[in-house]
């Protein structure tokens with residue numbers, strides 16, 4: 084049962100920040116995660132601050148020199164359907180396409196996905212490999228937080244009291260091959276048992292992979308560039324990166340899968356993604 088709560092729909096970011104000074108107040112974006120948490124009694128807000136009326140959070144830009152900005156009101160279906168994004172940074176559209184259902188994606192936002200900070204958040208691994216920054220505003224002004232410092236634990240982000248995420252900023256993506264793969268229990272829609280995003284630029288020898296749902300936060304693998312520079316034998320490289328991934332994660336048993344199954348799937352998915360983006 085959802086407990087009683089107050090609700091405001093501010094017209095400006097300043098009004099939203101003022102409302103968020105109230106104890107136990109939460110921003111409401113698409114509501115596809117927050118309302119479920121409220122129904123399950125995981126969150127019992129005294130005040131919901133609905134940010135869907137804030138046009139200032141609509142920013143969406145793609146610039147070859149400045150990079151990409153994605154405002155906090157941007158829905159996942161917007162990302163799926165945006166042709167410019169699909170051309171310049173396909174991994175984000177690919178991840179959005181397999182997150183939740185079509186109907187939910189009309190409401191769900193990328194920013195809500197990372198603020199919820201689920202270890203299995205499907206939009207997060209792509210943001211890690213792209214070096215995204217989270218831009219916040221609050222009573223003490225603006226902050227830019229690297230995505231890996233923003234998602235700090237299961238259901239925990241780095242926001243301070245009264246702060247709101249305004250947008251996510253991504254540096255100009257390299258001309259690289261990118262891919263996102265998600266292992267789920269069923270066909271159709273489900274949360275990830277394992278998810279992996281990868282990016283490879285054969286010219287510069289850059290290789291980045293991030294594994295989700297296998298630790299308290301997504302894990303950006305360290306040392307992938309060095310391995311990529313040493314060998315272009317895809318079979319060998321896939322095995323080496325899979326070994327690296329397995330030594331970097333700490334999966335748990337839960338309702339979706341055992342830790343052992345997750346480890347097996349990480350090996351399969353890492354090898355698959357390496358062969359897809361490094362060939």
Ligand SMILES: Cc1cc2nc3c(=O)[nH]c(=O)nc-3n(C[C@H](O)[C@H](O)[C@H](O)COP(=O)(O)OP(=O)(O)OC[C@H]3O[C@@H](n4cnc5c(N)ncnc54)[C@H](O)[C@@H]3O)c2cc1C
Nearest residue numbers: 110112113114115116117183191192195196198204205248
């Ligand atoms: C049936 C179902 C299936 C789902 N499937 C998936 C899936 O496959 N993969 C997946 O990753 N997720 C899934 N989800 C979870 C959810 O849909 C996504 O995480 C979604 O992206 C959340 O976005 P939202 O805009 O709805 O966030 P909300 O529910 O509005 O908010 C989520 C959290 O972020 C905070 N928040 C939102 N915006 C801001 C902001 N601008 N500043 C500060 N805090 C903010 C809220 O206060 C809340 O704590 C599923 C949910 C449901 C109900």
